[in-house]
Amino acid sequence: MNRDNVVQFSEDHAAKEFKAKRKREMEEVCKVVLDKVIDEMSVNKQNPDIAQKKEVSLQITRIVGEVLSESSRNLSYGEKQNIVKEVMDEIYGLGPLTPLLEDDDISEIMVNGPDNIYVEKKGKLIKSEVSFRDDTHVLHIIDRIIAPIGRRVDESSPMVDARLQDGSRVNIIIPPLALNGPTITIRKFAADPFTLEDLISFGTLNMDMATFLKASVKGRTNIIVSGGTGSGKTTFLNIMSSFIPHDERIVTIEDAAELQLQQDHVVKLETRPANVEGKGKVGIRELVVNSLRMRPDRIVVGEVRSAEALDMLQAMNTGHDGSLTTVHANTPRDSLSRLETMVMMSGMELPSRAIREQIASAIHLIVQISRFNDGSRKVLKITEVLGMEGDTVTLQDIFEFRQDGFDENGRVKGSHVPTGIVPGNIEKLKTHGEKLNTSIFRNQSFRGENSFRR
Structure with a gap:
């Protein structure tokens, strides 16, 4: 490997390390913000209107600023907005899956444990950049999916079929049957069916x-x-x-x-x-x-x-x-x-x-x-x-x-x-x-x- 290649490799490695560190920092901030939101705010999760969501978003933005000030962290405006969006998705949506469900080009979502999420987009399977914090986070979202329809999933009943409110079909299988961690497969429901x-x-x-x-x-x-x-x-x-x-x-x-x-x-x-x-x-x-x-x-x-x-x-x-x-x-x-x-x-x-x-x-x-x-x-x-x-x-x-x-x-x-x-x-x-x-x-x-x- 010549000197230029060594320098390029070193720069790429440093960039990846910085990106991974930044991602960890944002995840930590997001978790602290979410905990404070739960402690400090009374959030109506059932059928909130646009005005209620806007008010909650403003309060979360305030809490993000407080957390960053207390931890002496500096984040860009875009990163702060991403944290607000993630917390809103945790409150009103299905966490990291929310942006994937909102993407009309995605037809299927496959969660193979917290760090391996794949999607079918325009007919091709690709790995998504979104991830869960850990298995517990995945299980929390699973509970969010199955609770409204009266289903349960645990070690005694580790598989379940469910359906989201929009009609999307969901299959869930958890450890000990799923060795990679809790697994979710979502076949999205087409709001505008093909003709x-x-x-x-x-x-x-x-x-x-x-x-x-x-x-x-x-x-x-x-x-x-x-x-x-x-x-x-x-x-x-x-x-x-x-x-x-x-x-x-x-x-x-x-x-x-x-x-x-x-x-x-x-x-x-x-x-x-x-x-x-x-x-x-x-x-x-x-x-x-x-x-x-x-x-x-x-x-x-x-x-x-x-x-x-x-x-x-x-x-x-x-x-x-x-x-x-x-x-x-x-x-x-x-x-x-x-x-x-x-x-x-x-x-x-x-x-x-x-x-x-x-x-x-x-x-x-x-x-x-x-x-x-x-x-x-x-x-x-x-x-x-x-x-x-x-x-x-x-x-x-x-x-x-x-x-x-x-x-x-x-x-x-x-x-x-x-x-x-x-x-x-x-x-x-x-x-x-x-x-x-x-x-x-x-x-x-x-x-x-x-x-x-x-």
Whole structure:
């Protein structure tokens, strides 16, 4: 290492040391200020108005000045304002998580202990600069999250699912199960949900695929959205659900309510965990069974994971066509295998062929969606379920994404194209008044339409 490199290394190291020292000083000041605020001020944390918050902010600013004077510390105006903001977040928000929750570009927040906080921002995972003081601080914020909904988390019950006031989904797991410290995962609730036009502009699918899916939903096709974790299944399900006519009764069933249907006649059902005595649990399966007694025109299940798959298939086969759900799987074929496995978990002694016949008659379309390394999400295939051939469920792809590599910025290149096969359910769609121009299924290189073709 030459002399210039040594000097540069020394300067970088000194800068990092100074930054770390400054951060520790601000954390110490922030803790002292927060303690004084708790001791000296009577703060209304329940639904404060703007005037109350402004008054509290001014009082905190005064206390910050007093603490700095007593400790003979000098901080810049910006640093003082940061301390005021952090204390306000501790009082009214969720501490260090508050600015992350306020950032519209962030879709997920992952707390892996007090010092390792990651976020998904515009589809990419990055490490955040915010941190908690220690495990106790994380546990305090966890209590702030779960207290309003009557949940608890401790060594005897170290895992919990919860929901923030804005609808964001939260999973919490603490030691001894979480070895890195208390862990929080937040899937943020979109205040302004994506539309189909948004997904087209993102390149998730193209106009012809959108036209076909819109007609399929309105034409009462049973559809499964298949994909991996974080692939955008719930977002896609929400968009497809928006095509259900407003004169139909819709029952939605979810573990944590995320769907944001805009129709007038929607009944939203949500599972319930067991209480502290281990009683009172109500799962997806019980809700699916109960929904059949509620005179639904459509049933929308956020995700099938277990034995409820059998009840969902039976509902689809007994007059509740046009139902929608999602499943964790990497290919359309895998999604059917997953459904078969889940039906076996129901305890019903059914032969494999009988299960596959149920699946083949209940499911009409599979939409396979995936998240790529560049953060983009794309529909890989729209696949039609044709029926049984021997002991095998037969499938045919209607549309698919063909990747052409990556551009100079590392973004996925490719295009969505039809396979040239006209789906077999086109006649069923016609009976529901959905007439499609079959040219959208022809493999042409360019058509140039800018609006839905109906």
